[in-house]
Amino acid sequence: MTKGWPQWEVFVRSEAGLAHKHVGSLHAADVRMALENARDLYTRRNEGVSIWVVRSEDVHATDPDEAEAFFEPSEDKRYRFPTSYHVPEGVEHL
Amino acid sequence: MYTSISDGIDGNANGGDEREQAFNARLDRAMKIEPSDWMPEAYRKTLVRQISQHAHSEIVGMLPEGNWITRAPSLHRKLILLAKVQDEAGHGLYLYSAGETLGTPRDEMVAALHSGKAKYSSIFNYPTLAWADVGAIGWLVDGAAIINQIPLTRCSYGPYARAMVRICKEESFHQRQGFEIMWTLAHGTTAQHAMAQDALDRWWWPSVMMFGPPDSESTHNEQSQRWRIKLFTNDELRRKFIDQTVPQSEKLGLRIPDPQLRWNERTQHYEIGPIDWEEFYRVIKGDGPCNKDRLQTRIDAWEDGAWVREAATEHARKRAERSDAA
Ligand SMILES: [Fe+2]
Ligand SMILES: [Fe+2]
Numbered sequence: 001m002t003k004g005w006p007q008w009e010v011f012v013r014s015e016a017g018l019a020h021k022h023v024g025s026l027h028a029a030d031v032r033m034a035l036e037n038a039r040d041l042y043t044r045r046n047e048g049v050s051i052w053v054v055r056s057e058d059v060h061a062t063d064p065d066e067a068e069a070f071f072e073p074s075e076d077k078r079y080r081f082p083t084s085y086h087v088p089e090g091v092e093h094l
Numbered sequence: 095m096y097t098s099i100s101d102g103i104d105g106n107a108n109g110g111d112e113r114e115q116a117f118n119a120r121l122d123r124a125m126k127i128e129p130s131d132w133m134p135e136a137y138r139k140t141l142v143r144q145i146s147q148h149a150h151s152e153i154v155g156m157l158p159e160g161n162w163i164t165r166a167p168s169l170h171r172k173l174i175l176l177a178k179v180q181d182e183a184g185h186g187l188y189l190y191s192a193g194e195t196l197g198t199p200r201d202e203m204v205a206a207l208h209s210g211k212a213k214y215s216s217i218f219n220y221p222t223l224a225w226a227d228v229g230a231i232g233w234l235v236d237g238a239a240i241i242n243q244i245p246l247t248r249c250s251y252g253p254y255a256r257a258m259v260r261i262c263k264e265e266s267f268h269q270r271q272g273f274e275i276m277w278t279l280a281h282g283t284t285a286q287h288a289m290a291q292d293a294l295d296r297w298w299w300p301s302v303m304m305f306g307p308p309d310s311e312s313t314h315n316e317q318s319q320r321w322r323i324k325l326f327t328n329d330e331l332r333r334k335f336i337d338q339t340v341p342q343s344e345k346l347g348l349r350i351p352d353p354q355l356r357w358n359e360r361t362q363h364y365e366i367g368p369i370d371w372e373e374f375y376r377v378i379k380g381d382g383p384c385n386k387d388r389l390q391t392r393i394d395a396w397e398d399g400a401w402v403r404e405a406a407t408e409h410a411r412k413r414a415e416r417s418d419a420a
Contacts, residue, residue, distance in 0.1 A: 004201045005407065007194070024257070025191045027200065029403075030410035041184055044177075045264075064130050 007056040008034040010041075012048035020052050028053075121322060126252040129195040137321055141251055142196050143212075144323060146203040149189035150214035153207075154388050156182045158222040159231060167225060174271050175228065181264045188260055192253040208393050216374065217300050219382030226279050226286075226293035232272015234294075234301040234339065240265045241335050242305065245325035254323070273342065280346045287347075294343065295351045302366070303374045305332040311371075336364050 005027040011020035023042045028034035034053040042048070062070055078084040087094050113132040120127060127133055156179050163179065166172035190200045206212035217235055222228065240262065247258040279290035306312060306328040318324035326334075343350050354367030376382070 004199060005403070024188060024260075025194070026187065029406035030413060033406065033410075040180075041187055044180070044184065061130065064128070065132070 005029045005033075008038070008053045009056050009059055010034075010038045011052040011054070012038075012042055013050035014048055016049055020050065023047075025056060121250055121320070124248075124250075124322070126255065127250050128252045136317075137323075138196050140318065140321070141254065141323060142193055142198050142203075144318075145189055145193040145196075145254055146198070146206065147213050147215075149186045149193060149203065150207045150212055151218065152182050152186035152189060154214045154218045154392060155235075156186075157388055157391055158218055158220070158384075159228055161222050162225060162228050165225070166228075171275070178232070178268050178271060181268065185261045185264070188257040189254075192251075192257045195253045204396065208389070208396060210380070210389065213378065215304060216377040216382060217304050219377050219385045219388060220296070220300050221384050223296070224289050224293060226276070226289040227297065229272050229275030229279060229290065230293035230297040232268050232270075233276050233342070234272070234297050235304070236265055236268035236272060237339060238301050238304045238335050240269060241331050241338075245331075246323075248322075248325060250322035273346075276346055276348070280348055290346070291348050294348050298351050299370065299373075300377075302332060302336065302369060303371075305329075305335065307371065307374070308369075333363055336366060340364050 006029075007025055007027055009025050010023050012023045013020045026034065026037050026041055028037050031053065035051055038051045038053055039048075043051070074080075114134060117127070117131070117133055117137075120131075127137075159175060159182075160179050163172060163175050166175050190203060193203055194200055203212065207214065222231070243258050243262050243265065247255055247262055249255050249258070276290050276294075279286040281287075309315060309327045309329045312328055315324065315327055319327075340350060340355065352367045354365070356365055357363075358365050377385070380386075
């Protein structure tokens with residue numbers, strides 16, 4: 001058995017103006033095959049106008065075990081939200 | 095600090111109590127488990143078995159219908175059938191992708207199918223003898239698959255649940271095109287009507303069996319329900335299938351091949367005659383009408399395609415080399 005083709009992550013832009021969104025993965029020998037396979041596998045019903053493929057090994061992620069500590073700095077900063085400010089009655093457009 | 099998503103499942107097998115508690119807490123809150131989260135080994139193993147078995151069923155499931163692509167009665171029906179069979183290939187691939195996130199390479203799953211170690215749905219070991227069988231499969235088999243799959247869109251494992259959402263979106267076309275074939279035949283000539291009835295006669299019981307052994311004999315139910323990778327029992331799903339399909343058969347003007355079938359006013363469900371579980375186990379164990387043929391077809395496809403896979407790999411290597419040199 002030959003070693004399988006590398007794995008790719010697939011991102012699809014569903015319509016102009018929207019961001020690409022991760023939809024799944026596939027195997028392909030090279031970029032061109034990855035894009036063509038992605039088209040056949042993930043856009044059979046007009047689901048996309050643009051596709052990105054990225055080798056799975058090149059996608060890096062935060063460690064779920066450290067998520068709490070990693071994201072902690074943003075949690076206690078209520079002053080970053082407009083809702084933590086008092087707007088006096090009658091003041092508009094603020 | 096960070097992980098690559100392709101090697102996300104590292105040495106987290108020995109989680110111990112704390113991690114197990116966190117895992118159970120996620121289940122209790124109906125939160126999804128994602129590939130790089132800690133999970134008990136038994137959960138991982140059961141999921142790999144369930145997902146790969148599901149993937150194999152989609153792939154082997156292309157064969158009975160693929161058999162009729164060249165003989166579809168019109169160009170229109172041929173296009174529909176091609177699209178439907180292509181969808182099933184897609185379903186298999188979404189599921190293999192979901193299975194791979196658990197750390198089992200795709201080639202390993204495929205090898206387990208070819209060696210006979212892995213199972214697939216026993217329904218695909220029955221032959222498609224006439225065009226009406228394509229209608230019966232879409233109506234009954236895809237209909238049963240939908241009932242099985244809709245709850246799984248809410249299952250605990252993220253990649254599996256997301257694959258199911260895509261699959262379910264595509265299945266309803268499968269069921270409708272099958273029903274339409276049955277409708278056309280049932281309202282056609284006497285011979286066509288008889289062909290539709292014959293297909294229903296042969297596919298009804300295997301479809302009823304698709305949901306697996308009765309709850310009294312099913313071994314995995316409890317743990318899998320706790321893990322939320324099975325949300326209803328086999329018998330619950332089966333009952334749902336029967337309740338929704340019997341009225342459809344009446345609209346078609348076809349007869350369900352079960353003399354004991356009757357509506358129970360008190361339970362508000364249909365009651366059916368005894369299921370031939372002997373047949374079910376015989377087919378599962380490899381003794382159905384087409385088991386050998388189905389598996390051999392898959393093995394041949396894999397082996398005959400080996401040169402294509404090698405050529406594509408070599409082509410990719412050469413191109414990469416050339417672009418490095420440039
Ligand atoms: Fe399917
Ligand atoms: Fe289907």
